[in-house]
Amino acid sequence: MSETPVDIAIIGGGLVGASLAVALAPLIERDGLRVAVIEASELSANGAQPSFDERSSAIAYGSRAHFETMGIWSRLATRAAPIHDIEVSQRGAMGRTHLSCREVGTPSLGYVLPNAFLGQVLHERLSHMSIDWHCPARVEAIAPAVDGHRLILNNGRVLHAGLTVLADGGRSGLKASLGIGTDRHDYEQHALIANIETAREHHGWALERFTEEGAMALLPLRERRMALIWTRPPDIIETTLAMSDHDFLEALQSRLGTRLGRFQRVGTRHVYPLSMSRAREQSRPHLAVLGNAAHAIHPVAGQGFNLALRGVMDLSAAIEAALEAGRTPGEAMTMADFEQRRQSDRDLIMQASDTLVRLFELELPGISRARGAALGLFNLATPLKRALIRRAMGMARH
Numbered sequence: 001m002s003e004t005p006v007d008i009a010i011i012g013g014g015l016v017g018a019s020l021a022v023a024l025a026p027l028i029e030r031d032g033l034r035v036a037v038i039e040a041s042e043l044s045a046n047g048a049q050p051s052f053d054e055r056s057s058a059i060a061y062g063s064r065a066h067f068e069t070m071g072i073w074s075r076l077a078t079r080a081a082p083i084h085d086i087e088v089s090q091r092g093a094m095g096r097t098h099l100s101c102r103e104v105g106t107p108s109l110g111y112v113l114p115n116a117f118l119g120q121v122l123h124e125r126l127s128h129m130s131i132d133w134h135c136p137a138r139v140e141a142i143a144p145a146v147d148g149h150r151l152i153l154n155n156g157r158v159l160h161a162g163l164t165v166l167a168d169g170g171r172s173g174l175k176a177s178l179g180i181g182t183d184r185h186d187y188e189q190h191a192l193i194a195n196i197e198t199a200r201e202h203h204g205w206a207l208e209r210f211t212e213e214g215a216m217a218l219l220p221l222r223e224r225r226m227a228l229i230w231t232r233p234p235d236i237i238e239t240t241l242a243m244s245d246h247d248f249l250e251a252l253q254s255r256l257g258t259r260l261g262r263f264q265r266v267g268t269r270h271v272y273p274l275s276m277s278r279a280r281e282q283s284r285p286h287l288a289v290l291g292n293a294a295h296a297i298h299p300v301a302g303q304g305f306n307l308a309l310r311g312v313m314d315l316s317a318a319i320e321a322a323l324e325a326g327r328t329p330g331e332a333m334t335m336a337d338f339e340q341r342r343q344s345d346r347d348l349i350m351q352a353s354d355t356l357v358r359l360f361e362l363e364l365p366g367i368s369r370a371r372g373a374a375l376g377l378f379n380l381a382t383p384l385k386r387a388l389i390r391r392a393m394g395m396a397r398h
Contacts, residue, residue: 002158006036006132007329008319009151009161011139011174013039015057015115016291016308017167018122022070023316025129031323036132036159038139038151040168043123053195053267056227057118058083058219058302060110061101062394063309072121079117081222082108084204088375090360091211091255095376097385104389108204110302112219112227142174148286148330163286163330165315170292175279178287184277187357189214190237191299192230194269195221196252199261202226208300210360210371211255215300218256226260228252229299237271274298276354282346283339286330288315295346297353306394307349314341 008024010017017037027033059067059080067073086109089096101109126133134153141152142164151159166174175182196218207218214231221227230252232240243251249263277296282289291308318338319329327334360371379385 003150003160004036004132004157005160006034006162008033008163008165009036009038009149009159010165010167011038011151012165012167012169012291012293013037013043013123013126013135014167014169014291015119015122015305016312017165018119018126019070019309020165020167020290020312020315021129021131022072022122022125023066023312024319025070025125027316027320027323028130033319033323033329034132036134036161037126038137038153039135040138042136052197052225052265054114054116055193055270056112056114056219056221057305058110059113060303060306060392060394061106061108063306064111065394066309066313069313070125072125075121075124076113076118079222080111080113081220082204083110083112083206083220084108086206086208087259088208089210090371090375091209095371095373095379097375097379099385099389103382103386104393104395106393109389109393112221139174142177144178144286147328161286161330162328163288163319163334165288165290166293167290168293170277170296172293175289175293180289181280182277183280184275185354187231187274187276187298188234189231189274190234190271191274192228192232192237192240192269192271194228195267196226196228196249196263197265198224198226199264200224202260205259207256207259209256212363215298215357215360216255217299217302218260219302224264228266231274231299234273241269241271276350278350282342283335285332285335288335288338290315295350297350298357300357301353301392303349303353303392307346310345310394311342314338314345317341 010020021037024035028035064073067076084101086099138154139151140154143150148160148162149164166172202220204220206220209216217229219227245266248266253263279289279294282294290311297304315338318334322329322334
């Protein structure tokens with residue numbers, strides 16, 4: 001079979017893969033970079049009406065800057081709900097921390113965006129770009145070749161890619177076929193997600209509360225809706241799912257209080273198990289791994305997609321630097337540059353997220369009181385708090 005040469009093949013056209021393709025747009029136009037995107041799922045039609053149950057992602061303020069660089073933020077802003085304040089507390093203990101965008105002089109700490117709308121905007125941008133689009137199509141086989149990889153697609157096409165990017169999610173079988181293993185830690189918790197309607201306006205407030213069963217978070221959506229993330233042990237998650245809407249809202253109210261008035265409505269509830277995972281190799285010559293294929297973290301701090309997006313931007317920057325130096329996107333020096341850009345950010349966020357979860361899972365005499373005191377003291381430590389806010393916002397990378 002004849003092979004079609006491409007400079008970069010992105011396997012996965014979801015939020016991460018599509019973001020990378022859009023980030024590469026200037027290089028496609030300026031340097032004639034040939035990029036192929038392979039997506040297995042047929043995309044839904046654009047313009048679908050939003051529903052009460054639409055799923056959302058937390059977007060840090062630093063991620064807004066990345067979308068501005070891509071030229072799509074003005075469109076995304078039409079559906080983005082800003083996060084102005086975050087209150088972090090522990091159930092049954094004194095002491096809390098209040099984080100505010102006013103402390104760092106930005107209009108928000110971040111935003112909450114509907115996933116479907118973000119995907120729609122990214123694909124609208126892709127439809128106006130000069131890329132090789134394979135959808136629906138699946139990579140049936142991948143094998144190292146001279147100066148790249150040979151990709152055999154189920155639509156009969158064969159590509160020779162100088163750089164292959166795996167952005168096909170946490171269940172990617174392509175990593176294993178290339179001999180890349182994954183380290184995984186099971187938190188023995190499940191996350192229940194749903195949208196909630198509140199009696200009062202939230203005014204951009206987000207709530208995060210640690211309980212004896214796990215962390216809970218409410219993130220502001222547009223109007224009086226909020227996105228709920230409720231982590232619970234697997235032995236009681238089925239009971240939580242089976243509750244009537246009334247009983248579910250009462251249980252939620254008893255744990256989160258009445259700052260936002262009475263909870264009025266809950267949408268469809270979904271559950272997924274929580275674990276931390278990390279690919280043992282995230283780059284090698286002619287190969288990069290991004291998004292959930294590279295790493296997955298606990299949703300406790302809302303950093304998952306933001307960490308993935310920074311990986312997208314670091315890879316784009318490494319490719320741009322390589323082209324300016326007369327190198328190819330996939331050669332060893334380019335991939336080493338990408339890994340150097342990623343390592344400290346990735347390691348710090350993964351370790352911090354895991355440490356936070358383990359800290360609030362500890363059950364020792366007096367530990368709850370100590371955690372409450374620590375939250376209260378942190379709230380008073382203005383310089384430290386400001387530095388950590390900026391780090392969580394993706395505005396202080398090192």
